[in-house]
Amino acid sequence: MLSELAIRDFAIIDDLQLNLGAGMTVLSGETGAGKSILIDALGLLLGDRADASAVRDGRDRAEISAIFDLTDAPAARTWLSDRELADESECLIRRVVSREGRSRHWINGSPAAGRDLRELGEHLVDIHGQHAHQSLLRPGAQRDLLDEHGHLAPQLAALGELVRELQACERNIHELDATDDAGQSRLELLQFQVAELQALAPVPDEWEALTAEHRRLANAEQLLRDGQSLLALLTDEDTASAIDRLGQAERQLGDLSALDDGFAGPAELISGARIQAQEAADDLRRQLDGIALDPERLATVESRMEAIQDLARKHQCRPAELPAQLDELTAALERLEGGRTRLAELQTRRDQLRTDYANTANQLHRARREAAGTLAAAVTEGLRDLGMPAGLFEIDVEARSEAPVSVSGHDRVHFRVSANPGQAPRSLERVASGGELSRISLAIQMAAVGGTPIPTLVFDEVDAGIGGGVAEIVGRCLRRLADQGQVLCVTHLPQVAAQARHHLQVAKQVVDGHTRTDIRALDDDARIEELARMLGGLEITERTLDHAREMRDRAES
Known part of the structure; x- marks a missing residue:
């Protein structure tokens, strides 16, 4: 879980310190206030490409750091332990980008490469929306999510053991092979x-x-x-x-x-x-x-x-x-000469392992197809609840006979979706609307809740293009999803914001001729005022405030 985030001299952010908690946190504010900048900063910390434009005007460098609580992040703990970077139950990531565009990175105080940030980040945060850092667009992540949903860890473990033994056998054969x-x-x-x-x-x-x-x-x-x-x-x-x-x-x-x-x-x-x-x-x-x-x-x-x-x-x-x-x-x-005898034995063992691998991979394929059916049905239902009445979600599980031996099997898993009537299902990356993609991601996460190992989920404007009752459903879904960990959500809709446990307001100010973005945590009274602003615009009336209180009370009931 992301517990602290510090940003200095990034874009229009001067100096920002945020303490974040579990559950659902929303970020709201006027258009152009800089809500997405916060998501950009988090993406940069997790390995996104950086350039000089990330540095605030007049400054030499931008610096972003975050502290993650690893209590509910076993995959991240294992990654850190394997690289001798573990530090009890927390992880500190820091990145500095210079005016020349050069970057330096640290994990728990040790210098790290950019790819290390990306690898570790995949175990800590998943950002959904119009953002490059989005695991659901990767075929491997789609396969992993399906496997988690289907509870296929035992089959994957058995397949992995066969692959490791087969690879060791083939290495020995290569070393002993004297037939050339x-x-x-x-x-x-x-x-x-x-x-x-x-x-x-x-x-x-x-x-x-x-x-x-x-x-x-x-x-x-x-x-x-x-x-x-x-x-x-x-x-x-x-x-x-x-x-x-x-x-x-x-x-x-x-x-x-x-x-x-x-x-x-x-x-x-x-x-x-x-x-x-x-x-x-x-x-x-x-x-x-x-x-x-x-x-x-x-x-x-x-x-x-x-x-x-x-x-x-x-x-x-x-x-x-x-x-x-x-x-x-x-x-x-x-x-x-002894190796020739050993070679024959290894070749026999290799042939048996290949047969065992094929059988186990076929069993995994059948289990994936079964899991794909239940997950696709659940996601389709979620899409229709989220304002896509004609939404259709499909999962293709294709067994590729020419695929190389792999610990993940020989399947190609492909998520496809149709958001509109008469539209053939297409790959997620071909969905044109960012709002639709965010809601699709939300529906997938809701259907697979409990299966994802990533403790922090970020949704960037999942409410784009919706309103009314559907927006309230989206908010409830996010709140329910946050019960499993931590959800950060950028939103324009009060129906979504009312469901949050924590509310952050993003505001843009001009100080001494310089534009800066500030973020502050809202107390109960300030939350009501912000909900009223989101409901009624600049002029906030008592009726608008009453409506905001009612909306908040209904969310808490």
Whole structure:
């Protein structure tokens, strides 16, 4: 519900603060006083297109803000919560339009886009009449209203679940589908690459071992020659070998250490050196025993290394990385080949889901046709009560076989109306008279009362072209509709205004050479005077005042 509205420097409004309540509120005033400007400001706040003309002359910017009570607006609360904009049970929307025509928007203090205002506004306010912001002209809104009237939420929920599962299934199929040229080529390439690598059979650490063995085999002659020379230096009995000389030094130091303890340290070090030299000679001998000139083995190692290098170049990796490359490609091949089996399963499931969707959508179609009949009859009756004795309302529910899968089904719902005798029913947007369109909207809302989730309804001059008893019926309808939430109504007729719970008077004034519009809430006495003005014009007599009191009393009875 709209609880507060503030407007500054918009059109001919200088600075306006309004507190609004539940039930029915009417706005009345002389022609040209600016009643529709208030509706324009509200529409602008809810996402209508803005330009520089919205800014009051002599001002830099126009600013409009509103506070909505969300107690009876669950859809709006959900919208805000989904975007982490929720603020307890209220919502503050603010819009600023600059002299250059640029706009800025905020929702609960957070910057927002214009489309956000439109989306949120559709859950908060519905404006009926000669105004662009009118949900009943949208096919989707007509379908939603019919669904609400028919209490079709369970069928829609079941259909939505099928659609979500079907869409997920189709996404998985798209990901796994390898039947096209690219997918088949990928499969064949993987099969070839894995087979080639498996034939080579690289193993971890093999490249390092081959490199070491190749280095040893390729240098075997040098290793044997230089190794034997070194061994001779250490152990040759025909010459003074290193081990023999260390042994001689060890013995002489032993004799000296017996005479002087200071030689014990060097004697111990020389003894250790002799032992280590002997161990080194033993290790060297064993190493030389394992080295042989083996051209055949060298050729085998070189051939293996060449094969590994060739494949490494093909896969653009280092030779030592081939085992890991084989594991990675094998896993990819298994996923792709396994995906073919999974693909078949998903395709079967998709076909079943499509069948289930079609059946559920057909059930929803039949339920909509049934609801359309009852709603059309109720709206037709309402039109005739509202001064359209030949009014006829029809709802077409067309099942479109070519329609894409949708959570709302495959139906096209189209409201059509005939307001005059002999006139074929036409689309709502083709109704020429704004007054007729407003009354049609009122009849629809009355027939669907309790079904609409929008808490605030605005009717702009629904009384155009009517009067007398029909005007009183319109007023009663609006009052009854307001029992379900909040109704704001711009009116020229006292029969309508008398039915309201709250009455706002719009007046245009000239102050210091500048025109401005003011709006004030009327108390009981002021309401009687305003009703009398609406009944009798500028000259208000006691008889006119009595008539106004009688009209007001009758509305309250």
